Amino acid sequence: MRDWLIWLGVALACLLASWALLVLLARRLPPGILRDLAAFIPDCLTTVRRLRRDPRVPRRAKIAIVVAGLWLASPIDLIPEFLPVIGPLDDIVVVALALRYAGRQVPRQVLLDAWPGEPRLLLRLLGPAPADPTDEPTDGPADGPHRGSAGAAPVDR
Numbered sequence: 001m002r003d004w005l006i007w008l009g010v011a012l013a014c015l016l017a018s019w020a021l022l023v024l025l026a027r028r029l030p031p032g033i034l035r036d037l038a039a040f041i042p043d044c045l046t047t048v049r050r051l052r053r054d055p056r057v058p059r060r061a062k063i064a065i066v067v068a069g070l071w072l073a074s075p076i077d078l079i080p081e082f083l084p085v086i087g088p089l090d091d092i093v094v095v096a097l098a099l100r101y102a103g104r105q106v107p108r109q110v111l112l113d114a115w116p117g118e119p120r121l122l123l124r125l126l127g128p129a130p131a132d133p134t135d136e137p138t139d140g141p142a143d144g145p146h147r148g149s150a151g152a153a154p155v156d157r
Contacts (some may be wrong), residue, residue, distance in 0.1 A: 015075075041088065043117035044095045045072060050114035051102065057110065061102040068098030096125055103127075 023042075048069035051057050057065070071094045081087040103111055103126040115122045 018102040039117050040121070041072060043115060045069060046100070046116045047099070047111070047114045051106070051111070053133060054110060057106050058103070064098045064101045068095045070127065071095075099125055100127070
């Protein structure tokens with residue numbers, strides 16, 4: 001039993017050392033897309049932690065976000081992490097789907113407040129903001145009738 005615990009401790013120490021090395025190397029990257037990609041997963045974990053505690057986030061969105069966070073933290077992956085380029089692909093896809101789902105249920109500003117990284121990355125991931133139904137275009141002056149309203153007079157042509 002003791003040997004098993006020693007091996008588990010060694011494996012955990014190696015895992016933590018490799019993460020520390022990756023963080024150190026990522027911080028040394030020059031600013032740009034590579035640095036943004038290296039920071040994506042840690043930014044996602046921070047966002048998950050912040051949204052999980054936010055009272056403005058509905059329960060369904062919290063569940064999706066927590067599942068995505070657990071998926072990221074899990075050592076079991078569909079695509080092994082040691083494969084270059086495509087290794088973290090399943091993690092990124094799961095997080096992207098969870099954030100898009102949360103983006104439809106949580107106000108956009110709440111997500112932006114929780115995101116520690118570059119806001120343009122999150123905005124690109126979330127896609128265009130849904131149209132606000134109160135922003136209807138008008139035909140005439142601000143005090144005139146709006147298009148399609150019941151008070152508009154019919155126009156003969």
